[in-house]
Amino acid sequence: MSGRLDGKVAIITxxxxxxxxxxxxxxxxxxAKTIIADRDRKAGETLADSIVASGGTAEYGMLDVTDETSWATLVSSVVERHGALHILSNTAGIIHPAATVDESVEGWNRIVAVNQTGVFLGMRAVIPHMAAQGGGAIVxxxxxxxLIGFSGMIAYSATKGAIRIMTKAAxxxxxxxxxxxxxxxxxxxxxxxxxNVPPEVDAWQRSRIPMGDLGEPEDIAYGALYLASDQAKYVTGTELIIDGGWSVTT
Ligand SMILES: NC(=O)c1ccc[n+]([C@@H]2O[C@H](COP(=O)([O-])OP(=O)(O)OC[C@H]3O[C@@H](n4cnc5c(N)ncnc54)[C@H](O)[C@@H]3O)[C@@H](O)[C@H]2O)c1
Structure with missing residues (x-):
């Protein structure tokens, strides 16, 4: 049976x-030939082994998304060994709760480095390779x-808003x-x-989701699969909201 990503090489941070x-x-x-790019070597290698054991093609690649040398090392080794790089999913991210008046500069910089600078460095590292081979897809x-205003997460919200406009600009x-x-x-x-979400926030967010529960990781994976695949060949600069209907409500 043919797969939707047959022959593709994909890095997932x-x-x-x-x-x-x-x-x-x-x-x-x-x-896809899947490269699990993460700073957590043990978890990355364990997952790669289990994918290979179930018949897929996967490998672990050490990556700290905040570090440009780390990006250069990973991307050049992937291109050298696999001959191409078709897909990058910039998924690595961190969060900690802090309102504007409580956030430290150190805490702000830590979240910006991973969530925002990490996405910038990732796009910057792969675009020349994708351009040289005639195309690619980044998620x-x-x-x-x-997307909407929440209290108590100023740095995280800033980075996630930035990712939306960085996506359109790039x-x-x-x-x-x-x-x-x-x-x-x-x-x-x-x-x-x-x-990291406090219990009262967890209860509140469940009460706000029209579908009544948090989503499953696969719900995001299927959206990413579409955007990464050739079925989305006419889709760029867009945003796919997968939120159980939350953003639709007032
Ligand atoms: N889970 C949610 O409710 C939710 C909602 C909206 C958005 N997101 C976003 O989805 C993404 C994934 O979240 P998750 O829930 O799977 O989190 P998770 O904590 O389960 O996984 C995050 C992964 O990122 C890796 N990582 C962190 N910093 C890194 C770095 N500097 N370099 C390389 N890898 C690094 C971690 O090792 C971990 O494997 C994040 O960007 C998050 O902001 C999550």
Whole structure:
């Protein structure tokens, strides 16, 4: 049976856990050579082994998304060994709660470095390779907190809003090179990142979701699969909201 990503080489940052891991498993099932790029070597290698054991093609690649040398090392080794790079999913991200008046400069800089600078460095690292081979697809993972106003997450919200406009700006820069760049906007999903959410916020967010529950990581993976695949060949600079209907309500 043919897969939707047959013959594609895909890097997924944050691929060792949560939404990135769900994409790694699905992309591999759909025929991609999947590179699980993450700073967590143990979890990344364990996931790659389990994908290979179930018949997929996957490998772990050490990556700190905040570090440009780390990006250069990973991308050149992937291109050298696989001869191409078709897909980048920028999924790595961190969160901590802090309102504007409580956030430290150190905390602000930490979130910006991973969530925002990491996406910039990723796009910058792969676009020349994708352009040289005639095209590619980039998926950037934003958040509902980058779409509507929430209190208590100033730095995280700032980075996730930035990812949305970075996606559109970069999409316009790269469109003539056959590179499509799109964003996914997840609502709350059942992943380890949610352990940082205080219980009262968890209860509140469940009460706000029209579908009544947090989403599954696969719900995001299927959206990323579409945007990364050739079925989305006419789609660039757009945003796919996957949030159980939250953003539709007032
Ligand atoms: N889970 C949600 O409710 C939710 C909602 C909206 C958006 N998101 C976004 O989805 C993305 C994934 O979230 P998740 O829930 O899967 O989180 P997660 O904590 O389960 O996974 C994040 C992964 O990113 C990796 N990572 C963190 N910093 C890194 C760095 N500097 N370099 C390389 N890897 C790094 C971690 O090791 C981890 O494997 C994040 O960008 C997050 O902001 C999540």
């Amino acid at each position: 944050g691929g060792a856990s949560g939404l990135g891991a769900a994409q790694a498993m699905l992309f591999a099932r759909e025929g 950037n993972v934003s958040s509902l907190l980058g 999409a316009m820069e790269a469109v003539k090179q056959g590179i499509r760049i799109n964003a996914i906007i997840p609502g709350p999903m059942k992943t380890p990142i949610q352990v």
